[in-house]
Amino acid sequence: MTTQAPNTDATPATPEAAAPPTRFAMVLFNGFQALDVFGPIDTLNLLSRILSRRSPSSPGLSLALLAATLDPVTTAAPDAQQTTEQKVLPTHTFATAPAALDVVLIPGGQGTRTRATIQPAVDFIRRRFPDVRLVLTICTGVVVVARAGLLNGERATTNKSKFGWVVEAASEGSPDAVWVERARWVEGDKIWSASGVSAGMDAMLEMVAKLYGRDVAEEIATTQEYARHTDSTDDPFWEVHHANK
């Protein structure tokens, strides 16, 4: 395990040459963080409307919600001291996921603390990684790709207040990950990783900007009235957590 701070590299400027991806999936497990999932999904819902408006006859954007079974998935973690919960219906299991997926999103949350809870997601991403174009992890969701052995030699970041735990947990499958302590998000060739919770919205919007154009991302953020971070190195919560140490 190597750490690297601050995030000094330039953002890759290469535009995507291929057609923009339209087949998205969000991984779910019990104890997912609500905003990790529904922040980026809100962007995809709005992107879906924009694409449908532009090309009413095209199949448009698809978003599969994947889980170990088709049972409702709850935001309450297995061991959480949390008296609220919300349940979301998956559209597919990991076994019946659509054969073609362009982008897979992986949220964090208390559920990542329990090995058995995320193991089906770890197995899924390990199996499907060669065939997908991009993966975006949000918050502690990076542990899923790390345990799948996909982060060796790769730069990644995560939630600032859970950094130590994530690095430790990730060392199991990806001991040679390169951790970027100060980053709102990190763009790898194939794996993007966002910092904590709402950073997932910034990474998702930036991915939309890169794949569909800055005007599309701006239209979505304006509709959301979301003052997005457009600089991946602008990480105010790195400051907060270092000040609190």
Next chain:
Amino acid sequence: MTTQAPNTDATPATPEAAAPPTRFAMVLFNGFQALDVFGPIDTLNLLSRILSRRSPSSPGLSLALLAATLDPVTTAAPDAQQTTEQKVLPTHTFATAPAALDVVLIPGGQGTRTRATIQPAVDFIRRRFPDVRLVLTICTGVVVVARAGLLNGERATTNKSKFGWVVEAASEGSPDAVWVERARWVEGDKIWSASGVSAGMDAMLEMVAKLYGRDVAEEIATTQEYARHTDSTDDPFWEVHHANK
């Protein structure tokens, strides 16, 4: 209908004298905006953990998810050109909602454009309003309380890009609402209204700050890595929409 801009009043500084509310409900209808619902809910989930940690033996915070029936509720609007959807399970119907509710949250979204879609929510809030302590509307969700006749003489705001439509739709039940064009959110005595989508997160965090203390709101926002707006008059999207006119 009166409009008022900018939002010039001072934030009410009166601390809540009573015990903080713990019985929350979120209204759902088909075509709700994902982030309107799960932004504020993410805050309530984290608040729930904080309360459980502080007082493990207390019943803690409760959050009911209310809809017309117990069928899953979708983010896809009845008439939306949207090819993605997510389905959430309600915990109660409007008819079986918990008898005691302190705070009711009402999201916006494409569903508010269809009268029949929100009518059960309108009837619910009209019936229960006298007994609740606070209502928070998010985005176009303010139309629900307006149609229930609850906004006459009250100051309120909404999504900046939908302002004209909201004022028109709201005139039916609340022709004497006082619309504040430039506000991230507006705090009334009993009805708080947030501007568009992510403004709901700011209003929710401010409500938590007022009711549970600024330290609690800061802890939650830091966990979410959310750079929240703490000034209700700081409304960057009012600028954007006026610049685009």
